Amino acid sequence: MTTQVLVLYYSRHGAVAALAEKIAVGIHQGGAEAVIRCIAPLQATANAIAASRHPIIQLDELKKCDGLAFGSPVRFGNMAAEAKAFWDSTTSCWLKGELIDKAAGVFTSSGSMHGGNEANLLSMMLPLLHHGMVLMGIPYSEPELHKTQSGGTPYGPSHVSGMNGDSQLSVAEQRLAIAFGKRLALLSSALKQQRFD
Template sequence: MNKANVLVLYYSQHGITKALAESIMLGAEKAGADVCLRTVPRVSATIEAVEDSVPESGAPYVTHEDLIQCHALALGSPTHFGNMAAAMKHFLDTTSSLWLKGALIDKPAGVFTSSSSLHGGQESTLLSMMLPLLHHGMAIIGVPYAEPGLHQTSDGGTPYGPSALSRDGKSTLSNDEKSIAIAFGKRLAQHAIKSRNNS
């Protein structure tokens, strides 16, 4: 069996999107994949990276090579006015060279997000994050309703991808949010492994 490398790429400001990323990583590892956890630097108001090239702590910053080497991608960002954060959009806007080469075509990919209110634009953020992945020719993976957490959650969780609600500044996931994220990571990894074994 060919080992699959799943890239979990996220941007997090207060920790809950990072918690989703770590749960997705756990699910992908349970499915037998190697996982690469990466983030992007903050940007200034002029949309330029404003941090050192190596973060002080946490996941390293993503590179184009990470995208080329991965067999599947989980992409996560907090919700900013119903869209992804500028830092993630800024990074994705630098990937035209990968698009020209078709470097990401047919790789499984999915998205995840968080917001501070229940109707804070989670689903529109998830859908908007899919757009650049579709342009890259990636195969979008969501969360099927066979996942029990989708039927019982009163916090985050959507068929478009895992999500979390950071109500009152909470930075930990509810049991349903965590189970949905783990199930998503497992499903994404399984698709990557299957794709590797069929190639």
């Protein structure tokens, strides 16, 4: 039985989308299937939807996933309004407990090293905890976590875009995102096995 891990994100300038794609590489390395979906902008015009890098999430896809990586850019130390609006629409999923005991983790991007990456990652965990998910981050056994001069935190992968909004990930950011995806795949598979035993 294949383990399916949903990589769900909102991205305006492409950095969070780039992290999502690297996380998906790690998920595949961990032996699971990665499904990348994005959250629609609040002003979801036909042009905006057509221009999206990945398909827009449908609530049924969230319900069916075995694990979740959730990403959003930092907006004043918190997740983007689009990401918050998505979680506000998941009450039916919460009422049925459809995400309970599934693995999850979070990822983000900010404009500066001290732009709120860690605060955002911690706040992004809150809706996942309310849904009963099992949260994970990146352990310090990953060498890049000790050496990174860009993004990367124990709470989850991150990117620092700088004031020019550079979406190109550093080598450390890429490696940490892949390691995170692989760990998420392995944990998702283990928890899925427990649910079906």
